[in-house]
Amino acid sequence: MPELLAGIPNPPTPARLSVGVVSAGRVGTALGSALERAGHVVTAVAAPSGPSRERATRRLPEATVGAPSDIAEKAELLILAVPDTELPALVDELAPRVNPSAIVLHTSGALGVGVLAPLARLGCTTIAFHPAMTFIDDPEDTVRLADCCVGITAADEIGHAVGQALALELGAEPVRVPEAARPLYHAALAHGANHLVALVDDAVLALRAALAGGIGADTVGGQAEGLAERVLAPLARAALDNALARGPAALTGPAARGDAGTVARHLTALASVDPTDGPRIADAYRAQSRRAAAQSGNSATIDPVLATPQELS
Helix, strand or coil: CCCCCCCCCCCCCCCEEEEEEEEECHHHHHHHHHHCCCCCEEEEEEEECHHHHHHHHHHHCCCCEHHHHHHHCCCCCEEEECCCCHHHHHHHCCCCCCCCCCEEEECCCCCHHHHHHHHHCCCCEEEEEEEECCCCCCCCCHHHCCCCCEEECCHHHHHHHHHHHHHHHHEEEECCCCHHHHHHHHHEEEEEEEEHHHHHHHHHHHCCCCHHHHHHCCCHHCCCCCHHHHHHHHHHHHHHHHHHHHHHHHCCCCHHHCCCHHHHHHHHHHHCCCCCCCCHHHHHHHHHHHHHHHCCCCCCHHHHHHCHHHHHH
């Protein structure tokens, strides 16, 4: 880290930092574990619930479990890894106790560095530090941090340099995100990742229903468990790779080629497996088909088939 900050007078970080984590959720423990791999020391972690205490013991076994205010008082690097809705109140709570020379970062994607302004006024180096990665409470989370980008927003060049240095120490790629663009940045990631999970889950549920009557001779050793996932996985992986490499040119399927008849049959088939109440796969298919048709220039052909009875009335 010192080499990366060589052009900045009086860089605010020693080579080895005492780290405090508030709190022991999936992101906080993954980030703490990754920083320990990079040579820093997680000395304390807040773990207010039973599951978080278990996670802290498992992922950060050398850290002491303590109160957020005590952690803030002693940490050289303070990580605030709490839900967005809790962050402003937490900042206000910690301000009287935080070490004024500390580096303080939060891991929210949608919030910028402005939420940390009370700590910046005390002299802290403040950073919005968001790993663009999904976390599932597994040691693999720490490994994945070395292969992701980190969205960094800071109030000044020192903060940007410190955030960049920390990201590079993890093996990640630092990416500057303007303060005003944080909501759009996070919306894009949520749409591309969180909604991808929902989409794949819908596809698996529909595929299980489609394959239910054919289980037996067509499966290896009659193993139906995970069959839908095995059928979908190569196609989904190839589609994702193609989309990242080629953009809308990678679109295939009936909506992209203007095949209204097939889209109509799809909607009828999906309606047959949808619940009578609650979220419906057919509705999600309808929305995504509209978008695919628009991207491929086939809205005029496909949109009439996608219209709901309410839209037609």
